[in-house]
Amino acid sequence: MKIENESDTLRISELRDLDEDRVLELSRGIRRALRPDVRAIELDLSQVRSIDSDGADMLVAIHDGVNRMGFMPAWRVVNPVPGVRQFLELVRLHRLFEILPARNATAA
Amino acid sequence: MKAILICPGYRPAVPQLLETGPLAAAPLLGETLLAYWLVHLASLGAKEVTILACDRPGAIRQLAGTGSRWGLRIKVVGEMHELTPAEARAKHGGGEGWLPAPHDAVRADCLPGMESHPLFESYAAWFAGIQAWQDRAITPDRTGIREISPGIRVGWQSRIPADAVLVAPCWIGEKVSLGGGVTIGPNAVIENRAVVGSGAEIVRSIVGPDTFVGDLTEISDSLATGDTLVNWQDGSSLQVSDEFLLCPLRRPSRDATEWFRRVAQALTGSSPALLPADRAVAPHA
Numbered sequence: 001m002k003i004e005n006e007s008d009t010l011r012i013s014e015l016r017d018l019d020e021d022r023v024l025e026l027s028r029g030i031r032r033a034l035r036p037d038v039r040a041i042e043l044d045l046s047q048v049r050s051i052d053s054d055g056a057d058m059l060v061a062i063h064d065g066v067n068r069m070g071f072m073p074a075w076r077v078v079n080p081v082p083g084v085r086q087f088l089e090l091v092r093l094h095r096l097f098e099i100l101p102a103r104n105a106t107a108a
Numbered sequence: 109m110k111a112i113l114i115c116p117g118y119r120p121a122v123p124q125l126l127e128t129g130p131l132a133a134a135p136l137l138g139e140t141l142l143a144y145w146l147v148h149l150a151s152l153g154a155k156e157v158t159i160l161a162c163d164r165p166g167a168i169r170q171l172a173g174t175g176s177r178w179g180l181r182i183k184v185v186g187e188m189h190e191l192t193p194a195e196a197r198a199k200h201g202g203g204e205g206w207l208p209a210p211h212d213a214v215r216a217d218c219l220p221g222m223e224s225h226p227l228f229e230s231y232a233a234w235f236a237g238i239q240a241w242q243d244r245a246i247t248p249d250r251t252g253i254r255e256i257s258p259g260i261r262v263g264w265q266s267r268i269p270a271d272a273v274l275v276a277p278c279w280i281g282e283k284v285s286l287g288g289g290v291t292i293g294p295n296a297v298i299e300n301r302a303v304v305g306s307g308a309e310i311v312r313s314i315v316g317p318d319t320f321v322g323d324l325t326e327i328s329d330s331l332a333t334g335d336t337l338v339n340w341q342d343g344s345s346l347q348v349s350d351e352f353l354l355c356p357l358r359r360p361s362r363d364a365t366e367w368f369r370r371v372a373q374a375l376t377g378s379s380p381a382l383l384p385a386d387r388a389v390a391p392h393a
Binding site: 052083091 | 330
């Protein structure tokens with residue numbers, strides 16, 4: 001997992017699973033990397049092959065955790081595989097996370 | 109008058125439609141493609157119909173029965189591959205008393221009279237074909253479906269709560285149960301016996317028969333059947349593992365007759381038969 005600050009965006013990439021351990025690690029990593037000027041958090045899910053309700057629950061937990069810290073960034077999910085995108089839409093997480101087909105689409 | 113009806117075999121663009129049965133038996137606004145064609149042929153004056161089926165003829169035989177429902181005498185013939193109308197005429201035609209061409213031998217890969225909407229070229233074509241058919245789906249032999257307001261059709265014994273939002277055009281089949289606060293439509297079809305949980309939203313989508321859609325879910329631009337969700341725009345599919353989100357309400361039973369037929373063919377070496385019939389006729393797939 002890689003977390004990097006680029007301008008006002010916190011990018012998280014090389015995520016492979018959304019299991020409990022990974023999400024705890026991700027949560028801590030985001031907390032460490034968050035700066036006051038961060039306006040958006042971008043999760044690159046291109047390497048996550050599948051997701052279920054537990055994974056979706058963890059995404060919501062991360063989202064809520066960051067918001068509780070007083071940050072209200074825009075959340076984006078970048079380049080999810082079709083099945084992951086479909087699942088996020090099924091559980092309406094596309095209302096919480098803007099879904100972008102590819103990372104460079106953020107520039108558009 | 110006599111006619112030949114050719115059931116479509118394997119179509120590589122729509123593999124999910126083949127999962128539960130042959131394409132001619134795929135659920136379509138509470139009926140099947142086969143039934144709509146038989147109604148049509150009967151309305152043209154046909155009395156005897158030979159159905160040619162290369163994919164799971166046992167299922168077609170079970171669906172068509174004797175044909176008495178349509179006032180027809182029906183014979184289902186299993187074929188090793190899908191014949192063209194010309195091949196079907198040459199093999200099964202001959203003699204007097206046929207419907208005039210082209211109705212004497214028709215291939216059921218579109219709905220009757222909708223040749224401009226081939227159904228199996230893509231999931232998008234299937235979706236578009238069904239949407240276009242909504243106005244014509246209430247054939248003379250059907251009862252129980254009523255149009256409760258323009259473009260909104262509801263089947264008998266369906267439960268629709270007072271706070272459901274139904275947006276035309278939409279089709280709600282028979283014995284469907286909708287939860288409170290659901291939004292159905294526009295361009296939505298809920299097939300027979302489906303259950304849609306409270307607060308769910310179904311837009312530009314088809315929910316298959318005997319399918320449960322969980323509370324607060326959103327299904328858009330998709331075909332949801334059992335636990336499978338297919339995006340009809342890009343063809344991507346997802347098998348949902350959480351039953352509270354999407355699941356079948358009835359497990360499809362295996363067609364024992366069909367299984368024995370394939371085993372018998374394998375033992376006699378008459379075909380590459382232990383593969384599903386659709387694969388057997390399309391070795392490139």
